[in-house]
Amino acid sequence: MEPTFFQKRLRDVVAVIVVAIFMFPIAWWALSSIKPYSAIFDRSGPVYVDFTPTPDNYRVTLLGVSRVQIGMEQGGDAAGVIKGGANSYDSRQSLADSAIIAVGSTIVTLFLATLAAYCLSRMQFVGQQSFLFWILSQRFMPPIAMVIPIVFMFRDLGLRDTYLGLILVHTLINLPLAVLLLKSFFDDVPREIDEAAMIDGATRAQTFYKIVLPMVKGGIAAAAVLCFIFSWTEFLLSLFLTTEIRTVPVKISTFVTSTATEWGYITALGTSAIVPSFIFILLVQRHLVRGLTLGSLKD
Amino acid sequence: MSDAVSVERARGLALPRFLTADSPVPWLLPITAMLTVFGLYPLGYSIWLSLHKRNVLTRQLDFAGGYQWVKAFSDARMWGALETTLLYTFVALALQLVLGILIALLLDTDRRGYGVLRAMMTLPLVVPPAVTGMMFLLMQDGSFGVLSFYLYALDLVSPARPLLTQPHTALIAVMLADIWQWTPFMVLIMLAGLRSLPKDPFEAAAIDGASAVQTFFRLTLPMLRKVIAVAVLIRGVDLFRIYDYVYIITAGGPGTATETLSFYAGRIYFTGDFPYAATLSLIVLIVLIVVSNIFVRVFKVRF
Numbered sequence: 060m061e062p063t064f065f066q067k068r069l070r071d072v073v074a075v076i077v078v079a080i081f082m083f084p085i086a087w088w089a090l091s092s093i094k095p096y097s098a099i100f101d102r103s104g105p106v107y108v109d110f111t112p113t114p115d116n117y118r119v120t121l122l123g124v125s126r127v128q129i130g131m132e133q134g135g136d137a138a139g140v141i142k143g144g145a146n147s148y149d150s151r152q153s154l155a156d157s158a159i160i161a162v163g164s165t166i167v168t169l170f171l172a173t174l175a176a177y178c179l180s181r182m183q184f185v186g187q188q189s190f191l192f193w194i195l196s197q198r199f200m201p202p203i204a205m206v207i208p209i210v211f212m213f214r215d216l217g218l219r220d221t222y223l224g225l226i227l228v229h230t231l232i233n234l235p236l237a238v239l240l241l242k243s244f245f246d247d248v249p250r251e252i253d254e255a256a257m258i259d260g261a262t263r264a265q266t267f268y269k270i271v272l273p274m275v276k277g278g279i280a281a282a283a284v285l286c287f288i289f290s291w292t293e294f295l296l297s298l299f300l301t302t303e304i305r306t307v308p309v310k311i312s313t314f315v316t317s318t319a320t321e322w323g324y325i326t327a328l329g330t331s332a333i334v335p336s337f338i339f340i341l342l343v344q345r346h347l348v349r350g351l352t353l354g355s356l357k358d
Numbered sequence: 359m360s361d362a363v364s365v366e367r368a369r370g371l372a373l374p375r376f377l378t379a380d381s382p383v384p385w386l387l388p389i390t391a392m393l394t395v396f397g398l399y400p401l402g403y404s405i406w407l408s409l410h411k412r413n414v415l416t417r418q419l420d421f422a423g424g425y426q427w428v429k430a431f432s433d434a435r436m437w438g439a440l441e442t443t444l445l446y447t448f449v450a451l452a453l454q455l456v457l458g459i460l461i462a463l464l465l466d467t468d469r470r471g472y473g474v475l476r477a478m479m480t481l482p483l484v485v486p487p488a489v490t491g492m493m494f495l496l497m498q499d500g501s502f503g504v505l506s507f508y509l510y511a512l513d514l515v516s517p518a519r520p521l522l523t524q525p526h527t528a529l530i531a532v533m534l535a536d537i538w539q540w541t542p543f544m545v546l547i548m549l550a551g552l553r554s555l556p557k558d559p560f561e562a563a564a565i566d567g568a569s570a571v572q573t574f575f576r577l578t579l580p581m582l583r584k585v586i587a588v589a590v591l592i593r594g595v596d597l598f599r600i601y602d603y604v605y606i607i608t609a610g611g612p613g614t615a616t617e618t619l620s621f622y623a624g625r626i627y628f629t630g631d632f633p634y635a636a637t638l639s640l641i642v643l644i645v646l647i648v649v650s651n652i653f654v655r656v657f658k659v660r661f
Contacts, residue, residue, distance in 0.1 A: 071471075074464050078475045081482055084493050084538060087504055091496065105504040171389045178385030188660065192651075194389070197397050198592075199646040201599045201620040204639030207632050208403035209396070231396045234389065236592075263380050292486035294602055308488040312606075315492075322496060329489040336484035341477055348476070351550040 085333070092116050092326035099322050116327035120150045148324050153310035154331075159222050160306060161290040164229035168237050168286045169279065171230070176241035177267050181253060191238075198235045202295045213300060220303045228300065229290040236289075237282050244278030244350050245271065281346035284339045291336055307332045401643075407636035419633065426637040436638065438614060439622040442529065446618060447597040450533050454593060455586070457537070458544025463574070465545070466552045476549065482542045491606030494535040498522055498607075525615035528608050532616055535603045540596075544589055551585035552578070587657040594653075595646055
């Protein structure tokens with residue numbers, strides 16, 4: 060039952076259309092980021108190519124050029140341009156904050172999750188499934204329910220508005236999926252390898268560190284990327300737990316002010332925020348497509 | 359030879375005794391500590407809060423027994439929010455699952471170019487949910503949104519009743535953002551599942567002349583059962599806790615039409631009534647624990 064030529068082409072066409080539909084919002088978003096304001100707010104219909112592209116939104120958000128200066132370059136009256144939100148739109152510090160927090164929480168998550176996942180994959184103990192369910196149930200708590208206690212706790216511990224505080228919180232939300240994902244990668248490595256190493260005199264810790272860990276490098280990279288992305292994109296807890304530190308999603312939300320929604324800056328920073336995550340996910344896609352069964356197919 | 363040397367050298371390392379014993383304790387201790395401090399403590403605190411009541415005069419929290427719980431169960435708005443949450447969860451989950459399986463089947467081939475399509479399909483996953491909310495807000499804007507424009511053009515929505523202003527369609531608008539962002543996650547999981555299925559049964563089916571539809575329902579679907587169960591569990595939990603998209607796209611409105619349980623709890627939180635907000639959050643948690651426990655048992659999910 061080989062598909063006919065026509066069936067193959069039909070599949071190609073459908074596949075391209077489906078992917079294009081999913082691409083459209085991002086493409087539209089990226090397109091809006093280089094549009095002048097008049098093109099974003101055109102009420103007569105969508106503007107695709109009929110506008111003069113401008114890098115101004117990126118210059119303001121990524122290079123820290125003030126909007127007054129841009130207004131003067133355009134020869135308009137500066138006072139008219141700065142009307143509206145009074146926040147700073149320079150987002151370089153936010154990108155740095157987000158990067159520090161995302162990388163930090165990825166490292167902490169991987170450390171905790173790798174140890175736990177290896178153990179849960181290799182050792183049998185009473186209540187193992189319950190322990191896993193307990194880890195998974197960390198994801199059940201509505202974020203808003205975590206906010207109240209953690210705000211008080213962080214105030215007492217002096218963790219409010221610190222990188223460490225957000226790193227720990229993001230670690231907490233990433234742990235369940237990271238453990239499940241890593242466990243499924245460890246499950247793919249035959250137990251006989253561990254046994255052989257231990258018969259040769261290696262301890263459990265040595266077996267883990269020197270033999271099994273290097274074999275799941277790809278899986279760890281995949282888990283790292285997912286953790287990075289979830290931390291990089293997390294909104295609610297970052298919003299509540301910080302005032303000085305502003306992660307990128309929180310920063311973007313400040314561009315919606317009581318007087319105006321700065322779609323130009325929102326789309327520019329939003330587009331920039333997607334780029335690093337997308338590069339990372341492309342690098343590990345092969346491993347993700349293998350590991351995301353989360354161990355459910357094991358005998 | 360070199361292996362023997364490295365093991366020999368490894369043996370020379372002096373490790374603390376508890377690390378060399380084959381016990382799960384040292385492996386699970388760090389994660390347990392983390393989850394106890396940042397998981398159990400907030401839980402305990404929420405339960406404590408839910409048993410108290412804010413005294414308006416003294417601004418103190420007084421013990422109030424089941425007061426908050428009685429209040430929650432007789433709160434019509436809570437039941438409305440629960441209904442909205444359930445509707446949202448079931449519809450979005452069903453659509454994400456069906457679309458996820460179909461798209462995974464569509465993209466699961468080694469033909470040239472499909473690798474690029476699969477890569478592009480993962481793009482929505484990396485968009486911050488807050489940004490996704492704004493994307494759909496921009497596209498669904500009643501006067502200059504591109505999606506609104508086409509919906510008007512196709513006569514699916516009347517310009518007099520923009521998507522976000524009507525109680526029934528506003529929830530659909532929020533769901534669209536969720537479906538767009540998370541269907542790719544389902545696709546990834548299903549692709550992972552499809553890739554790990556054994557080849558033999560499919561070859562046998564092809565030889566026996568089974569049609570593609572028969573193969574799918576008799577072979578693929580049953581064999582993917584466990585993967586589907588895990589995917590439904592993970593997505594279902596997240597859908598039931600939905601907050602971000604509602605917060606950004608509709609803020610619960612119009613009226614309370616898109617107010618989910620998590621979002622209602624958040625709204626109460628902003629009024630400063632922490633005990634009631636904690637109670638509402640705990641209802642979300644309890645529902646999730648009960649339902650997912652039943653689910654894990656019925657579908658025999660093992661991690």
